[in-house]
Every structure is written in C-alpha cells, then in structure tokens.
Amino acid sequence: MLQDAKALLLDSQNPDGGWGSAKGKRSNTEATSLAVMALELLEQDSKAAHIRNGITWLTQRQSADGSWPLNDSAKTSSWTTAMVMLALGLWPEHQSRVVSAAKWALQQEGNRPGLLAHLLFALTFKKKALDIDVDLLAWPWTSGSFSWVEPTSYYLIALKKLKGKLTGTNSDERIKQGEMMIYDRICKDGGWNYGNNAVLGENLWPYPDVTAIALISLQDHAAAEANRQSMRALQEMLKDVHSGLALSWSVICLLLYGQDTTKWKELLAQDFEKTRFIGETKSIALSVLALSDGAKYFRV
Numbered sequence: 001m002l003q004d005a006k007a008l009l010l011d012s013q014n015p016d017g018g019w020g021s022a023k024g025k026r027s028n029t030e031a032t033s034l035a036v037m038a039l040e041l042l043e044q045d046s047k048a049a050h051i052r053n054g055i056t057w058l059t060q061r062q063s064a065d066g067s068w069p070l071n072d073s074a075k076t077s078s079w080t081t082a083m084v085m086l087a088l089g090l091w092p093e094h095q096s097r098v099v100s101a102a103k104w105a106l107q108q109e110g111n112r113p114g115l116l117a118h119l120l121f122a123l124t125f126k127k128k129a130l131d132i133d134v135d136l137l138a139w140p141w142t143s144g145s146f147s148w149v150e151p152t153s154y155y156l157i158a159l160k161k162l163k164g165k166l167t168g169t170n171s172d173e174r175i176k177q178g179e180m181m182i183y184d185r186i187c188k189d190g191g192w193n194y195g196n197n198a199v200l201g202e203n204l205w206p207y208p209d210v211t212a213i214a215l216i217s218l219q220d221h222a223a224a225e226a227n228r229q230s231m232r233a234l235q236e237m238l239k240d241v242h243s244g245l246a247l248s249w250s251v252i253c254l255l256l257y258g259q260d261t262t263k264w265k266e267l268l269a270q271d272f273e274k275t276r277f278i279g280e281t282k283s284i285a286l287s288v289l290a291l292s293d294g295a296k297y298f299r300v
Contacts, residue, residue, distance in 0.1 A: 001269045004276075005288050006042045009035050010050055012281060017053030022279045028071040029080035032057055033087035034285035040090060041292045058084055059097065066100035079141050079151035081105060085158035086297060095165070102162050105155055106174050109137040110147025138181040149185050149192050150210055152178045153217035160220065160300035182214050183226055190226070190233035206230075208237040209246040212253035216298050219256050231257060238264060244277040248286035255295040265291055 013019055018027025019035040036054040043051060062068055067077035068084050085101050088094040112135075138152035156178045159171055187197045191206025192214045211234045221227055238250055247268040254261045268287055277283035288294065 001272055002042060002288060002291060005272065005284050006039065008276060008279065008284055009039060009281070009288075012279065013050055013054070016057060018057035019054070019281045021281055026071055026073070027057060029058065029061065029068045029078070030070070030083050031281040031285070033080070033083040034282055034289075037087050037090065037294065037297055038285035038288035041288060041294055055088070055091070055094070058088060059094065062097055062101070066097075066102075066104035068101070076142050076144075077104070077108075078143075079139065079154060082139075082151065082154035082158045085162070086154075089158070089161060090297070098162065099165050102159060102166055102171075103169060105139070105159065106166070106169055106171055108139060108143060109174075109177075110140040111145060112137070133181075133184045136177060136181040136184055138178040146195075147181055148195055149182055149214055150194065152181060153210075153213045156182075156217035157298055157300060160217075179218060179221070182218065186226055186230065187233070190229035190231075191237065192230070206233055206237065207246070208234055208241050209243070209249045211237065212246070212249035215253050216249075216256060220300055222257055231259075235259075242267075242271055244268065244271055244275075244280070244283035244287055247271065248283065248290040251290035252286075252295045252298055255290075256299060 009019070012023035013035070014027045016027055019031040020026050020028055021031055032054050036051055036058070039048070039051050039054070058068070061072070063077060065077070067081045069076060070078045070080055081101050082105065085098050089098050136147070138147040139155045140147055141151050156175060159166070159175055163171060182192070185192060185195075185197050187193055187206045188203045191211035193204040193206055194210055197204055211230055215227060215230055215234065218224070218227055234250060234253065238247075241247055241250070247264060251261045251264050251268060254264065268290060272287055277287065289297065
C-alpha cells in the first residue's frame with residue numbers, strides 16, 4: 001500500500017515542485033507540507049529531487065514576517081504556517097525559517113465573536129448564543145478571524161516541538177491559552193466539534209478527525225480526565241468511520257497515546273485499496289504518515 005501511495009504522490013506533484021489538493025490542482029502549502037513529510041518517510045535519500053523541489057516550493061513562499069499563505073493567489077497569512085513549521089522542522093538547515101514562523105505565530109490570536117453572535121442573542125432571547133469563554137483567544141484559520149479548534153491544535157503541536165528554541169518569547173503563555181481554549185470547547189461527552197461545543201443552548205457533536213488532532217496537541221496531558229474521556233469518544237466514533245482523513249489522524253493520535261492501532265491500520269489500508277482516497281493529496285500523505293513511522297513527526 002505504501003508504495004502505491006508513494007506512486008500517487010509522485011505522479012501528482014506539479015511542475016512548480018508543489019502539490020495541490022489533487023493531481024492537476026494549484027499547489028498549496030498544506031498539501032505540499034504533508035506530501036514532503038510523507039515522502040521523507042518513504043525515501044532512503046532525503047535529498048531526492050521530488051522532496052527537494054517540494055521544499056524549495058515552500059521556502060520560496062515564506063512571507064517576510066515568517067508566515068505562509070495558503071497558495072500563490074491568497075493575500076493573507078494562514079494556519080498552514082503551522083503545517084510548514086512541522087515539515088521544514090525535519091531539516092536542520094531550515095530551522096531559522098521555522099523559528100521565524102513560530103515568532104510570527106506567537107503574535108497571532110483570534111478575534112472575539114462579532115456582530116453575528118450578538119444578533120443571534122437578540123433574535124433568540126437566549127442568555128448565550130455560544131457557550132464558550134470568549135476571552136480565551138487562540139488561533140484562527142486566517143489572521144484576524146475567530147479562533148477554531150483545528151488551527152489552534154496545529155499551532156500547539158508545532159510550538160511545543162520548538163519550545164527549546166523559543167526562550168525569551170511568550171510561548172509558554174500562548175501555549176497555555178491555546179490549551180485552555182481547546183479544553184473550553186470540549187463536547188459534552190468528550191471529543192471536539194470544528195468550532196464550538198454548543199450553539200443556542202444545543203449541544204454539538206464531536207468529529208473524529210478534529211478530536212484526534214486536538215488530542216495530539218494535548219498529548220502531554222494524556223492523564224487528564226478530559227483527554228481520557230475524549231479518547232473513549234474517539235474510539236467509539238471510529239466504529240463508523242471510513243474516511244481516510246479521519247482514520248489517518250486517529251491512527252496517529254492512538255499511536256502517540258500508546259494505544260493498539262492494528263484494527264484501524266488494517267481498515268485504513270483496506271479503504272485506500274478500494275478508493276485510493278479519490279486522489280486527495282492530504283488523505284494519501286496522512287495515510288502514509290499513519291501507516292509508517294509518521295507519528296514521530298507529531299510527538300511533542
């Protein structure tokens with residue numbers, strides 16, 4: 001399966017050196033970062049041309065402030081900066097770029113709920129439109145927008161891996177704030193939704209991919225009751241999951257928590273054989289990371 005996945009990744013690399021969401025799509029930062037990480041695991045030569053070209057695509061697109069946009073047409077910096085930090089962090093020669101990105105990330109925070117939340121309150125006469133602590137400002141998808149669980153999780157993973165190189169910064173404070181925000185958004189019975197745990201008084205349900213990513217970001221608090229509850233929720237959700245994306249993140253998460261992944265790895269490989277994940281770069285690359293030794297890239 002891994003060699004088939006590698007062939008798909010190599011075949012879908014764009015002439016500019018990057019990868020898009022699928023073969024023939026515009027190169028983007030997320031897909032390129034994950035593809036480079038996956039191919040690094042499968043190559044004996046980390047300086048292979050396809051890896052080198054992918055790294056070049058990434059390094060040429062770093063903004064002066066240290067961040068990355070999603071793609072060449074995007075005008076604003078994005079959450080994909082965290083993913084590049086994880087990818088380029090594999091190569092010592094790019095550490096200065098990664099640290100520059102981290103220092104940019106430490107200055108970013110999400111906004112509080114705006115006019116829409118207040119309007120919902122006014123129309124429904126409910127005490128709280130969103131059942132969250134709006135003072136916990138973590139990371140948004142793009143600069144200046146609302147904090148979300150998934151981008152916050154990516155930044156936490158990347159920043160925690162870099163803590164030793166961030167002395168003299170506000171890294172401890174921002175990491176703590178991000179962790180508090182994620183725990184504040186936990187769903188009633190564990191796990192995480194994409195945004196909030198409830199809206200207009202109604203509990204929202206968790207998703208396996210977001211739950212796995214959040215748990216990965218909180219792996220250094222594995223003994224916390226919220227982590228244990230969410231791990232149970234994730235394992236329950238996995239009984240009905242056939243998404244390559246969700247299975248891959250879940251396997252990576254379970255590995256980092258020392259759980260048995262045999263059944264889920266087998267299911268992931270079977271689903272790949274059936275669909276090739278419709279050629280989606282992100283899912284293919286993540287499946288490589290999950291089925292090989294890729295969990296180490298997310299270990300803090």
